[in-house]
Amino acid sequence: MRTIEDDAALKILADVIKIPSVNDHELTVAKYLQDLLAKYDISAKIHPITGDRANLVAEIGHGQPVLAVSGHMDVVAAGDLAAWDTDPFTLVEKSGQLFGRGVTDMKAGLVALVVAMINIQQQGGPKHGTIRLLATMGEEVGEAGSAAFYQQGAMQDAAGLLIAEPSTVYGTAAEQKGSCDLKLTSKGKAVHSSTPERGYNALVPLIKLLNEANDYFETIPAGEMGPVRFNIDVLNGGDQVNSLPDLATALVNVRTIPEYDNDQVTQKLADLIAAYNQQGADIKMTAIMNESPIATTADNRLVKLVQAIGKPYAGRDVVVASSPGITDASNLAKRQPADFPFAVYGPGNMTQHQVNESLPKQMFYDFIAIYQQLFTRFLAE
Ligand SMILES: [Zn+2]
Structure with a gap:
């Protein structure tokens, strides 16, 4: 042997x-x-x-x-x-x-x-x-x-x-902890910066939404494994300084806990997105990775x-x-x-x-x- x-x-x-x-x-x-x-x-x-x-x-x-x-x-x-x-x-x-x-x-x-x-x-x-x-x-x-x-x-x-x-x-x-990577895509309408009223800035609602989400997730009580972590890791949008961006994207990584899991995170974000879209935004969310x-x-x-x-x-x-x-x-x-x-x-x-x-x-x-x-x-x- x-x-x-x-x-x-x-x-x-x-x-x-x-x-x-x-x-x-x-x-x-x-x-x-x-x-x-x-x-x-x-x-x-x-x-x-x-x-x-x-x-x-x-x-x-x-x-x-x-x-x-x-x-x-x-x-x-x-x-x-x-x-x-x-x-x-x-x-x-x-x-x-x-x-x-x-x-x-x-x-x-x-x-x-x-x-x-x-x-x-x-x-x-x-x-x-x-x-x-x-x-x-x-x-x-x-x-x-x-x-x-x-x-x-x-x-x-x-x-x-x-x-x-x-x-x-x-x-x-x-x-x-669990982890999910999400991509948020915001569509707007590009126009010259001198006439923003004729277009729609794709970055503005996305930035507002990310801030609101960030504030919200900080209020979630920590569980046994610690707090939910909402990380805004990548934000892209716009090409030049005198034109409104018609597209903006963000990548976020969320670390989840059993007391507030991946489904709850994506549901909360979906609700926020629906509210912004009702006010004229065009934001979509896709999951890139989703681990419980x-x-x-x-x-x-x-x-x-x-x-x-x-x-x-x-x-x-x-x-x-x-x-x-x-x-x-x-x-x-x-x-x-x-x-x-x-x-x-x-x-x-x-x-x-x-x-x-x-x-x-x-x-x-x-x-x-x-x-x-x-x-x-x-x-x-
Ligand atoms: Zn390893």
């Missing part, structure tokens, strides 16, 4: 970091993992999504219960290369720290899931039940990979879900196990906080009951999306060991 030791796991992580899967090319990561799993007699299926992009699914064990474990294969862009001390797509180790794009978010988590599954399999597999790896594409932008898994029914028989994203350092999360908030109770069974198993590694009680970002859980944990065993729990040190992204090497090794215990105990209990 060959298990993967820490040094070999580090080599696998280096191989995966080397694949520049920046919002694309997840297929290369999927093929690498498929080949790796095949060496240990674990068959994995690649689900093509589009072009060079794909999901990967692999299982060990059989029957119920099914524990779904998930990580994404894409990373965000490296950003300013000159600001990096090392090549972002080469795993570099310096005094116990690992550096590279995706080492925290979340290739270390992904590789730790895969190595833990291989090691459990090499030690005879789960006694009963199934561990199902859902490796996704496109998590960082749009979450199309997890949406496809959800639609294919990959979560239908799942008794629990672990997302290997970094939460806080050795901490975990059982909930995350997820809230399971912090004492669900998976979080309890995480707390018990993770405590000696953390050197303190495992903190249960809100997930700082949106994860694939917004698709994968959709429509689950409040007591559904769900946790975001993975190696990370809060350097995601930054230059010189890093991770303590020991934390990577710890999570391989943690996952082996966590998966085995979840299926055994």
Whole structure:
């Protein structure tokens, strides 16, 4: 029985970091993992999504219960290369720290899931039940990979879900805010600025509406995960200073909570738009992205196990906080009951999306060991 030791796991992580899967090319990561799993007699299926992009699914064990474990294969862009001390797509180790794009978010988590599954399999597999790896594409932008898994029914028989994203350092999360990206388009009538009464300025009602919406959402009482956040991120309109704009657009991102969810946000905006349109505006709204908030109770069974198993590694009680970002859980944990065993729990040190992204090497090794215990105990209990 060959298990993967820490040094070999580090080599696998280096191989995966080397694949520049920046919002694309997840297929290369999927093929690498498929080949790796095949060496240990674990068959994995690649689900093509589009072009060079794909999901990967692999299982060990059989029957119920099914524990779904998930990580994404894409990373965000490296950003300013000159600001990096090392090549972002080469795993570099310096005094116990690992550096590279995706080492925290979340290739270390992904590789730790895969190595833990291989090691459990090499030690005879789960006694009963199934561990199902859902490796996704496109998590960082749009979450199309997890949406496809959800639609294919990959979560239908799942008794629990672990997302290997970094939460806080050795901490975990059982909930995350929702997020929606909306585009508002305002149409007007262009005329020369000397005779504005003959035209209609597309920017004016849009700016008023955005201000009114911004003020309104600030009055929503904060929920357990904090306040609703209404972010006006992009505003465009007009071509030149002596002509009224006939078109104006805005992009807004709203972070939602269970107490005030995506449907309530879009309904409120639709009501505002209807009121402005009654007064002569011509504003339309389209949803670009729509991810629901997820809230399971912090004492669900998976979080309890995480707390018990993770405590000696953390050197303190495992903190249960809100997930700082949106994860694939917004698709994968959709429509689950409040007591559904769900946790975001993975190696990370809060350097995601930054230059010189890093991770303590020991934390990577710890999570391989943690996952082996966590998966085995979840299926055994
Ligand atoms: Zn991530």
